[in-house]
Amino acid sequence: MSRGRALAAAALRAAGGALLAAAAAAAAEPGPEEDYVLHCSGCHRLDGSGAPGVAPGLRDLGRLLGAPGGRAYLVRVPGVAQAPLDDVRLARLLNFVLGEMAASPASPPYAPEEVARLRRSPLRDPRAERARLVPPAPSPR
Amino acid sequence: MKGFDRLVESSARSLARRAGRRSFLARLGGLLVGAAAAPLLPVARAAAQAPRDPAPPEDLPGPEGDPTRCEYWRHCAIDGFACACCGGSATRCPPGTELSPVTWIGTCRNPADGRDYIISYNDCCGKGMCGRCACNRNEGERPEYHWYRNNDINWCAGASSQVYHCSVAVVVGRATEPQPER
Numbered sequence: 001m002s003r004g005r006a007l008a009a010a011a012l013r014a015a016g017g018a019l020l021a022a023a024a025a026a027a028a029e030p031g032p033e034e035d036y037v038l039h040c041s042g043c044h045r046l047d048g049s050g051a052p053g054v055a056p057g058l059r060d061l062g063r064l065l066g067a068p069g070g071r072a073y074l075v076r077v078p079g080v081a082q083a084p085l086d087d088v089r090l091a092r093l094l095n096f097v098l099g100e101m102a103a104s105p106a107s108p109p110y111a112p113e114e115v116a117r118l119r120r121s122p123l124r125d126p127r128a129e130r131a132r133l134v135p136p137a138p139s140p141r
Numbered sequence: 142m143k144g145f146d147r148l149v150e151s152s153a154r155s156l157a158r159r160a161g162r163r164s165f166l167a168r169l170g171g172l173l174v175g176a177a178a179a180p181l182l183p184v185a186r187a188a189a190q191a192p193r194d195p196a197p198p199e200d201l202p203g204p205e206g207d208p209t210r211c212e213y214w215r216h217c218a219i220d221g222f223a224c225a226c227c228g229g230s231a232t233r234c235p236p237g238t239e240l241s242p243v244t245w246i247g248t249c250r251n252p253a254d255g256r257d258y259i260i261s262y263n264d265c266c267g268k269g270m271c272g273r274c275a276c277n278r279n280e281g282e283r284p285e286y287h288w289y290r291n292n293d294i295n296w297c298a299g300a301s302s303q304v305y306h307c308s309v310a311v312v313v314g315r316a317t318e319p320q321p322e323r
Contacts, residue, residue: 029318034314034315038248038259041261042245042261045242045243051242052299053298054243082287084287
């Protein structure tokens with residue numbers, strides 16, 4: 001084997017090893033489904049249907065996402081902003097919930113940088129902000 | 142009258158030919174397959190996508206394999222009365238009680254396969270406190286930092302009755318990241 005070919009083979013082996021290591025790291029990191037179950041599903045329930053009086057359902061989040069300021073609200077709401085997840089996983093989780101549970105994918109998808117910026121200013125009064133963004137229907141008399 | 146008999150007989154035979162047991166079974170089969178496919182519909186997709194592993198090994202010797210003991214492996218983060226001691230089981234509420242929709246979620250390591258599983262500790266509500274098998278292990282609880290990692294909340298808040306009876310320990314998935322992080 002020539003010196004050049006030996007070098008190329010070594011480089012290939014190194015690249016293969018790096019790929020394998022990256023694959024192993026990716027496999028060890030929880031996906032958004034697992035993050036949802038661990039950090040959200042206790043109150044919003046496994047299927048995102050929510051529990052009246054405790055936690056709102058997530059299936060109709062499209063309405064909130066579509067309201068002016070709604071995209072920021074979904075990151076600034078304390079349950080999201082303060083979740084013990086880094087920006088990359090939190091962005092992935094938001095995109096999963098909106099795309100898979102609410103069938104209203106964020107467009108463009110949340111990026112980690114956007115999540116990082118928004119979660120730095122968590123909402124003081126999420127209930128009031130939500131009512132401002134999506135006014136509740138007047139109760140029938 | 143004879144004509145009527147013949148008419149009834151021929152229509153009964155024709156019905157039997159068209160609607161035999163087999164066609165009933167075929168339709169029942171279709172219904173069962175349909176019911177099995179229902180969870181794949183978009184409504185249930187999110188739940189189906191939860192990282193489920195339906196069968197962690199349960200053949201553990203001693204108290205770690207006994208749902209009526211606080212040492213039971215799934216009870217690592219429980220705070221309450223184990224439903225298996227209260228007329229229910231580790232996954233089923235006792236008769237006369239209602240499963241709370243909101244719940245405390247934790248993870249436990251199964252000693253048989255060394256893997257971590259996500260456990261949902263739903264409360265069973267609607268009857269007075271069971272009083273048997275009071276377990277208070279709370280591994281992973283961090284109430285002073287995360288309100289939702291607080292096991293002292295009465296999770297019956299989401300049920301129609303807020304009276305707490307006992308807690309189940311349902312495996313809802315595999316955990317690649319145990320709580321708390323090791």
